[in-house]
Amino acid sequence: MIKSISTIVLNTFKESIRDRILLTIAVFVFLLLGSTLFLGSISLDQDSKIIIDFGLFGIFFFGVVITLFVGGASIVKELDQRTAYTILARPIKRSWFILGKFFGLCLTLLVLTLIMSLVFLALVGFKTGWGTIDVALILALFYVYLEFCVLVSLMLLFSSFSSSVMGAVYGIAVFMIGHSTKTIVSLIYNSPAWVRRIFLFVYYIFPNLEKFNLRNDAVYHIRPYASEIALTVGYAVVYCVVLLYLANLAFRKQEL
Numbered sequence: 090m091i092k093s094i095s096t097i098v099l100n101t102f103k104e105s106i107r108d109r110i111l112l113t114i115a116v117f118v119f120l121l122l123g124s125t126l127f128l129g130s131i132s133l134d135q136d137s138k139i140i141i142d143f144g145l146f147g148i149f150f151f152g153v154v155i156t157l158f159v160g161g162a163s164i165v166k167e168l169d170q171r172t173a174y175t176i177l178a179r180p181i182k183r184s185w186f187i188l189g190k191f192f193g194l195c196l197t198l199l200v201l202t203l204i205m206s207l208v209f210l211a212l213v214g215f216k217t218g219w220g221t222i223d224v225a226l227i228l229a230l231f232y233v234y235l236e237f238c239v240l241v242s243l244m245l246l247f248s249s250f251s252s253s254v255m256g257a258v259y260g261i262a263v264f265m266i267g268h269s270t271k272t273i274v275s276l277i278y279n280s281p282a283w284v285r286r287i288f289l290f291v292y293y294i295f296p297n298l299e300k301f302n303l304r305n306d307a308v309y310h311i312r313p314y315a316s317e318i319a320l321t322v323g324y325a326v327v328y329c330v331v332l333l334y335l336a337n338l339a340f341r342k343q344e345l
Contacts, residue, residue: 093185093189094185094188094189094192095189096189097185097186097188097189097190097193098189098192098193098196099193100189100193101163101189101190101192101193101194101196101197102193102196102197102200105159105193105194105197106197106200115151115201115204115205118147118148118151118205118208119205119208121143121144121147121151124143137213137216137217137221138308140212140213140216140217141213141221141226141307141308142304142308144209144212144213145209145229145230145233145304145307146304147205147209148202148205148206148209148230148233149233149236149304151205152198152201152202152205152233152234152237153236153237153240153264155198155201156194156198156237156240156241156244156260157240157244157257157260157261157264158253158257159194159197160194160240160241160243160244160245160248160256160260161244161247161248161253161256161257161260162248162253162256162257163190163194163244163245163248164190164245164248164249164340166253183337183340183341184337186340187245187249187333187336187337187340188333190245191241191242191245191329191333194241194245195237195238195241198234198237198238198241199234202230202233202234202237206230209230210222210226213226223310223312224312225303225306225307225310225311225312226307226310228303228307228312228313228318229303229304229306229307232301232302232303232321233301235301235321235322235325236298236301236325238325238329239296239298239301239325239328239329239332240260240264241329242328242329242332242333242336243260243263243296243332244256244260245332245333245336246332246333246335246336246339247259247260248336249336249337249339249340250339250340250342263295263296264298266291266295267295267296267297267298267299268298268299268302270292270297270298270299271299273288273291273292296328297324300321300324301321301325
C-alpha cells in the first residue's frame with residue numbers, strides 16, 4: 090500500500106513540476122515579490138506593512154491559481170491520457186490512487202510555497218530588517234499552505250466527476266463562497282426565516298476559508314493562540330478527509 094501510494098505521489102509531483110503553468114506562474118510570483126521592494130520604497134514609513142501585505146497576497150493568489158487549474162485537471166488528465174487505466178490495472182485500489190494524487194499535489198505546493206516563502210522572507214529581511222520576521226508571519230505562510238491543501242482535496246473531488254474546465258469553475262465558485270463567510274453571517278441575521286436556513290446550510294457545508302487568512306494579523310504582528318492554531322489545523326484535516334472520501338466515492342463510479 091505505502092509503496093503504491095508513494096509511487097503515485099512521486100509521479101504526480103514530477104508531472105506537476107514539469108507543467109508549464111507552474112513555471113509561468115512562478116515567474117510572475119517572483120516579479121510580484123520583487124515589486125514589493127519598489128512599493129515599499131515609495132511609501133511613507135509603511136514599507137514593512139506594504140511588503141508583507143503584497144508579498145503574502147502574491148504567494149496566496151498564485152498558489153490558489155496553481156491549485157485550481159492543476160488540481161482540477163489532475164484526474165481528468167490521467168483519464169484522457171489513459172495512464173489511470175494502466176495504474177489501476179495493477180492491484181492498486183482507487184482510494185490509494187486518490188491519496189497518491191492528493192499527497193503528490195500537496196508536495197508540489199509545499200515545494201513551491203517554500204521557494205516563494207524563502208524569497209519573500211529574504212525580501213522582508215533585506216528591506217525592513219530581520220527582526221520583522223516573527224512567528225505571526227511564519228504562521229500566516231503556514232495557514233496559506235493549509236488552505237492550499239484544502240483546495241487540493243476539493244479540486245480532486247471535482248476532477249473525479251467533471252471536466253477540467255468545469256472543475257475549475259466549481260473550484261472558483263467554492264473559493265469565493267469560502268472567503269465570503271462574513272457576508273453570509275451578516276445575511277443570516279438580516280433575512281427571513283426560510284432564507285436564513287439557506288444561508289446557514291451554505292455556511293456549514295462550504296469550507297470557511299477565512300479561517301486560514303492571517304495576512305492582516307501578520308502585518309500587525311498579531312499571533313493566534315495555540316488553541317486557535319490547533320483548531321484550525323484540525324478543521325483543515327477533517328475537511329480534507331471528508332472531501333477525499335467523497336472524491337473516492339465519485340471516482341469509483343468512473344468506468345475504467
